[in-house]
Amino acid sequence: MQEVVFDLEFIIGHYNYWLFVILMMTGLYITVSRGNLIKKVVGLNLFQTSVFMLYISMGKIEGGTAPILTGDPNTVYSNPVPHVLILTAIVVGIATTALALALVVRIREEFGTIEEDELTEIEEKLEFAEQGDDAIPVSGEASVNKRESGGK
Amino acid sequence: MIDLITKNLPALQVVIPLMAAPICAIFNRGRLAWTIAFIVAIVSFAISAALLSQTLDGGVISYHLGGWAPPIGIEYRVDVLNAFVLLIVSGIAVVTLPYAVKSVAQEIPQEKQGFFYTALLLCLTGLLGVTITGDAFNVFVFLEISSLSTYALVATGAERNRRALTAAYNYLIMGTVGATFFVIGLGLLYMATGTLNMVDLAHQITLRGDSRMLHMGFAFVLVGIGLKLAMFPLHLWLPNAYTFAPSAVSVFISATSTKVAVYVLLRFMFGIFGFDYAYQQSTLQYVLLPLALLAMFAASLVAVFQTDLKRMLAYSSIAQVGYMLLGTAFMTQTGVMATVIHLFNHAVTKATLFMVAGAFVYSVGSSKISDLKGLGRAMPWTSAAFVVGGLSLIGIPLTVGFVSKWYLVQAALELGWWPIAAAIVLSSLIAVAYVWRIVETLYLHSPSPDSKAKEAPLAMIIPMWVLAAATVYFGTHAALTSAAASRAASTLISASNIIWQ
Structure with missing residues (x-):
């Protein structure tokens, strides 16, 4: 374990990770605290989106371009694996949202409320x-x- | 041709149910969809039996998907442990489907039955995929396939009770939060190691040593899987989902989905982090062990006061998951073996009991305990199956429940943890209380005079008794399952030891 020191440059340099944490906690908080079923789904979406941001951030290499072969051996590419993983995660997220909304519609039909x-x-x-x-x-x-x- | 099939067994295990699912949806006719699903279940069962027989001697099948070698490509890796779990999942599917015919015909409208079996096959695909894969991210994808189809299956219970919808919605929210925690954990592991292949992950973790990133990844994975397997304080989705799901779905998911999640936990803890990982040791001892004990007592106590048979069984499931986590928390060979053997034993027992509950729903139209008075006479076979399953739940000798508790107590005594061994026995006594309540209602109350309950149809009785017979058979011939479980535990441990030394 390295010693924890206050390092402004480190903190600012990792701003996308801070945004990830903020987005994640916002999403989780909305999911837990809101009483409206649709708003819960919105919270869940924010929560999932934050994960996309985490993965994309970790795949970024300073000065790296999009991982498309350029033919030049000196080109620095970003890591494509997280991008691919996140494509899959986005699909999973869409399926989840669709199913959740379908359930909300059915709940509204049966119970007459979504609160x-x-x-x-x-x-x-x-x-x-x-x-x-x-x-x-x-x-x-x-x-x-x-x-x-x-x-x- | 034969050679081609035997070489590609691991892929076929997942691909066959996956391809059959849309076929079921295209021919949206109940009977035909059922036939396809049943054939697929039998084929899956045959494949998993073949895989188990190939790996029982300690061998490992490594299948490279699309010919891409790991760690870059996705690897399906079959050893005794996952072959055993595959056998449980596909075996339960084979027994559940004949049972489903009658109960689905009653509970699901004709035009939706095709889609019902589609979702059931997708759920099977997901569960098999989670078990067979050797790639950490692949686990997430299959976990979500099985979870999403389970949410839909639970929601189909709305025809009988509209509360199934809210149960499915809550399950969806909590399940997705769990899955997202799991992905965050995987992301952190990837950041720390640069790989997603399980074997390579374990290797890289040893090479690179401990770091805070790994701790975070471990914690996120633990919480995510904890939500999926209904670890005690994260279990809130389970009782309603199991209670309001259609009978056949309750049988299938209660016997498989939490078990597969326990398997994932075992694989991540011991396959990836290894036995000697100090951070894990303290987590297991100070977090998992108390939670497991709490689950055993609190969930069993809550089960005693339930008024609905299905809900009572659901709470007892949470308690049983506690036993599995307890075995894991011992971190010994016997402990892991007790967990693995309990996966099988609890799957068989709980499936029997949920089949009984489903038969009551079919004949009486309700699983409320007050509606079951005196049914021991009207429904002798169903009631007798409940007694067999109930005895196994308590852990009476000659049933499988006894075998699991025997190994659990043995694991506790090996470590010299007397109070925990006593706690296992004590919590079984609470099981006596809730099982006895039902047995008393069934046999010692006079039936209500206007009761027209008839014995459930043969199509439900036979699968129920196949499982009930299995609880007794594997309870008296424990050598069969314990040999497989013991080998599975040793494989898991030796794999991690080789890496760590």
Whole structure:
């Protein structure tokens, strides 16, 4: 372990890593803290995008060009492997977002809301109704909402 | 031709289910899709059996994808450990599919069944791919293939209970956060070593020595995989996902997906970082061990108070993952062996129990414990299978559950950790409590007078009893599985020792 010294040049020189950390924490915080299901997906996207930035940063070589053969043996290329990995990760990210949005649409159809606290309330009532011996009718809220959403 | 097939077995293991999935989607007809899926499952099972028989003597199959040599190309690397896990995954797929016919026909509308089997095949592809690959980034890709299809499969439970949708959404958010942590970890490992091939990673780590980057990478990978395998405080997605998924999906994912994640953890910890990695030693001892113990007690206690059979089984799964992590945290040959053998044993046991729960859902329309009163008479075969599975969950001798606990306790005693051995026995007593609750409801309560419950169809009873018979067979003939598990553990350890010395 090397000694930790305050090195301004080091800190500024690694600005893209700082941005990665900020973006990552912003994304994770939005995912955890927001109650709106769409906003959670947005947070998740930010979180995933930050990783793209980490990988691209690590592949960059100072003075290196895009990794396309130039024929000149003295050319310095950036490392292409992280780029390829991130292409794959972007595809995974798109698939995840698409599936998440599809689920949100279905949730809205079934429950009539995409706010987490309202969903929790409806679910608690459902669970109560499931557990009780004499079925307590689920409050009309959900079904009313459903009708509303159907009308829109 | 035969030669060509035997040479390319590792690739075929993944490619066949992957290619069959879109075919299922094109012929979007339930029956046909099922037939394709079943044939594919049998072929996968045959391939993994062949791979296991080739590697059982300690050999390693290294398959270079597209002819590119590692570490630049992607390598599929099969040794006893992953051949064993491959066999578990494909074996469970073979038994689950005949079971799925009836339960899927009831729970999924006709026009969606083709897509259902497509997703199931993709899930199988992902799980097999995670297990077989020797490339760290490839693990992430396959992990996401299996996870994404699992989210979709869980969401299909919405036909029975709309809460499946929120369960799938929460699983998606947590699973993706886990996967992203895993990728960040891989990125840091790549920065520290410049390679993604597992064997080369292990080699480079020894060459370059310890660094803070490695510590960070290790921590990120641990948390990411921890989310996927439902390590105790990261388990919140699991109970709802298992409860509201269609019965066949509960059976399949409960028996395979967490097991494969445990395998990945074993591979990363011991295959890449090695036994002598000091940072890992302290992490395992001070983080993983307490969490495993907590899972064993807390999750079992929560299971006792559940009102739904499927949810109870889900909480018991979290506790069982605790046992697997405990075996890992011992960091001895016996400990790793106990983990590996428990992968198999728990897969068989939990699949039996979820099949029982699915049969109740099929016949009674619910898995609520209060609806199961007196079903021991109306559904004798299903109830008896529950008793067999339940005994195995507790760890009664003659069942597979006993074999795992035996090795776990042995591993604890080898280290002289008496309190932990006692904790294993004590937590099994809690399992007695929750299993007994169900057995009592089934046999000692009088059935409700208007109950029209009939025994589940034969197509569900037979797979259930094949697994129940396996719990007893491998419980009495433990030499078969323990030999494979022991060899798997030694391979993992010797590989890391050679590198470290």
